[in-house]
Amino acid sequence: MADLRSDTVTRPGAAMRAAMASADVGDDVFGDDPTVLALQERVAALFGHEAALFTPSGSMANQVALQTLVGPGEEVLCDADAHIMLYELGAGAAYGGWQSRTWSPAGADIDVDLVASMIRPGGNYQVRTRVVAVEQTHNVAAGAVIPLSTLERLRAVTSDAGAFLHCDGARIWNAHAATGVSFAEYGALFDSISVCLSKGLGAPVGSLLIGTADRMAQARQIRKRLGGGMRQVGILAAAALYALDHNVERLAADHERAERIAAELGGRWGGTNIVYIDCADAPALVEVAAEHGVLIGATAPRTVRLITHLDVDDAAIDRVIEVLGKLL
């Protein structure tokens, strides 16, 4: 099977499992797990921030981050196709008590003047905008990368308005691989960043939230309240440390493979590892492709999504192009 449904389907290989098996561990709720502490310190430093916090998922990292930045009855601005709007089951409303307003069109091409005009200072009638949230890379925009210059302008307008800038950086690794912009350059622009270890990096579980030491101390309490305090979780942090050593620079190969799929099959490619293809009947295409050993996902009645990752090699891409080329 060539499984291109997501970059979350990767399985840890023998070397990653060996690193997990030999990890030094302790009770991380007590702050005693040396491998978790090493991972948090390493990633905080990578992005030029004071501290980081390991979480079981990217959704939790985003929601915990936002709870440190925005209170009940306050507001988050983001685009209409953001992960925090579409794929986190209304967690901001259910647990954070904040409201959202979205801008359109969604994607990496952000109209900064529009966003600036939407920020509201609060008062006796108007809700206060606390956070502007962006997604790097943007999943629904076919993995498109928000340009650094756009982020710099967003940083300026949010700072001017006294609002925070949060980055859902689940795939910020891919943005770095595609543009060469350093993690520190990205890190300098945001008040908080969430990054996924279980997408392109290929670790089995986990995300990190990155920010100031004070904010991470608060995030630690919120994580515990949500049931995200974990114990000998150094086993998972060891997988992440292995991934940081071995799986960041190789992301460029995933991008080349995605580009090839888009070129051969006529899809939308945002410059990283995601391709969307329009077709007559997406559920039917998904089903027949699976019968031919190619797993893809339907994201809309007439749209399928393919994501490349470290368990998809060139032979698998040949197969995908052959099978889907015929079916399309």
Ligand SMILES: *Cc1c(COP(=O)(O)O)cnc(C)c1O
């Ligand atoms: C995968 C993803 C997340 C986090 O998802 P989890 O499944 O909760 O780990 C957050 N944002 C984006 C853009 C993602 O693609």
